[in-house]
Amino acid sequence: MRILLIGPPGAGKGTQAVRIAAHLSIQHVSTGDLFREHIEQGTELGRNARSHLRAGLLVPDEVTIGVVEERLAHPDTGRGFLLDGFPRNRVQAEALDGILAGSKSRLDAVLGLEIPEAQVVSRIAGRRVCRRDREHIFHVDHRPPEAAGTCDVCGGELYQRDDDREATVRRRLEVYHSETAPVIDHYRVQGLVATISALGQVQEVLDRALAALGQGRMNASGTSGRRPL
Structure with a gap:
């Protein structure tokens, strides 16, 4: 299967993509x-991406497209792939169509995660990260630390990242x-889109995602067709 996972920030795309x-x-x-891989390896694509990221700019479409095209050319994607974070705009989507057409393939499904904006703001703005280990993540409402401002795991200071602040989150949503x-x-006009709610526990959302992918190719109105994916 060749799948695209799409949804707003805070919808849990990374978590669900892996699963x-x-x-x-x-x-x-x-x-x-x-x-990150291209930057660490010092490739030309990595150098181009790093120069923009360091300047606080979005990586240009042509660089992003080049990175994805190079990855999809690897033999291990022949059995299928799930795209996470690409395409981010219509230009990239049209480029992806061309890349896949060049290899005589196409997407099988586009899975959209839906979540109310208020929930996105609450999820992200309430997040607190440990300065010692960024893998230690807490939430002021849903997973508060035992001692305010202190990581339960290692005792490091918890802080709010700049891009997690409410004003920044709202700009990202815009x-x-x-x-x-x-x-x-x-992709809806291509009959590929299925949408599910991103609310609930991780396993609940995963179950919805797998069920949607098993229902069949979606038609242009967004309802399920009969043909299995």
Whole structure:
């Protein structure tokens, strides 16, 4: 299967992408991971990406497309892949269509995660990260530390990242609605889109995702067709 996972920040795409890919035994292709790998390896694509990231700028479409195209050319994606973080706009979506057409393949499904904006703001703005180990993550409401401001695991200081602040989150949502959400429309007319709620426990959302992927190719109205994916 060749799947695109799409949704607003805070919808849990990264968490679900790893689990869905593992369940289906396909490659999880994350643009964030790809950028880090190219930067660490010092490739030309990595140098281009790093120069923009260091300047606080979005990586240009042509660089992002190049990174993804190079990854999809690897033999291990022949059995299928799940794209996480790409395409982010219509230009990238059209480029992906061309890349897949060049290899005589196409996407099998586009899975959209839906979540109310208020929930996105609450999830992200309430997040607190340990300065000693960024893998130690807490939430002021859903997973508060035993001692305020202190990591339960290692005793490090907990802080709010700049990009987790409410004003920043709302700006990220504006970008999503203006640039990334139209990607769903691009694929809806191709009959590929299924949408599920991203609310609930991780396993609940995963169960919904797998059920949606097993229902069949979606038609242009967003309802399930009969043909199995």
